[in-house]
Amino acid sequence: MSILAFRRYAIVLVVLCLLSACGGSTPSAPSSAAPPGAKKKTYQDLVVGFAQIGAESEWRTANTRSIQEEANRLGVELKFADGQQEQANQIKAIRSFIAQRVDVIGVSPVVVTGWDTVFAEVKQAGIPLIVLDRHANVLDSLYSAFIGSDFVEEGRRACLEMVRLLNNQGNIVMLEGTVNSAPMIDRRAGFEECLQAHPNLHVIARQSGDFIRVRGKEVMATLLKAHGREINALFAQNDDMALGAIEAIEEYGLKPGIDIKIVSVDAVRAAFEAMVAGKLNVTIECNPLLGPPFFETALKLANGTPAEKWVKSKEDIYRQDTAAQELPKRQY
16 A cells, blocks of 8 residues: 555544544533633523422522522523422423523422432533522432532531520420421431430420421321320421411410420521510521522523532521511511
8 A cells, every 4th residue: 555545544544533433432411511712691691490399388488589589680581480399390390491491400309309310311401400409319410509508407406406495305396397308308317416415305206297387287286186295395397387386386275485495497587476476496597598699600500610519508596585686687
């Protein structure tokens, strides 16, 4: 073979190799980063799809309002879907967002399991995915960022407040949130981890109230019927259930906040009103105002800019003795 022929043969081989990806390997998923040299998006260019859980509590209402108001303030085009407490509705909404080729997708998972397939579809479509408020049990590589609270730490904080209120001794009942949801699992884990160091505190019963006020009342009435005056304290995993439980305790003939100490989570306005009235002892803050960090992170991801994997909420603990002065400051 002549040198010229050999060179032509080599060039053909190189071209064929490039076309076939040198071995036929499957193409990688599309990148979510903006192409080099592409014009940076502004908030006014941004299209975001968000699959909300529903409206089960005052906290969730405040969370939705924060997202919608921040989108309106920034000029973001927000495609909002209310899952009405059903995971299937949220998955359907996410697939609709993929089909519409939005810039970023956000979701607050109603439960932790069952997300692998649809999250993989989002990744394959090259769309950044933000998990907001509640975790999902998926590989870290299947989502771009998580924005929200440390639920385990909230459980620990609630336990330590209970230790103080009961002087390290007594019987506790627990009103838990939606079964298999991240806050339900993690708040229980944090609370029980703390209890291991306090053997004279006992959880004598726990039951789900689905984070709903009316269910909190119903379940607390059942617990009172079963355990009555054995109960020294209640840990409610959100304020709405605690507020419902307060009604049940009063109807039973006991004084909430006195006969039964109450610690809850969220720090909504109604919880502060209950503390001012002496009916709730402590609320652990879980900040629902996630609109600003959500859209700030969304814009970064849409432009291929690095973003924190976990954007943590800054939160506090509020007690009866400061409730009156804090109440006028509450935004939700």
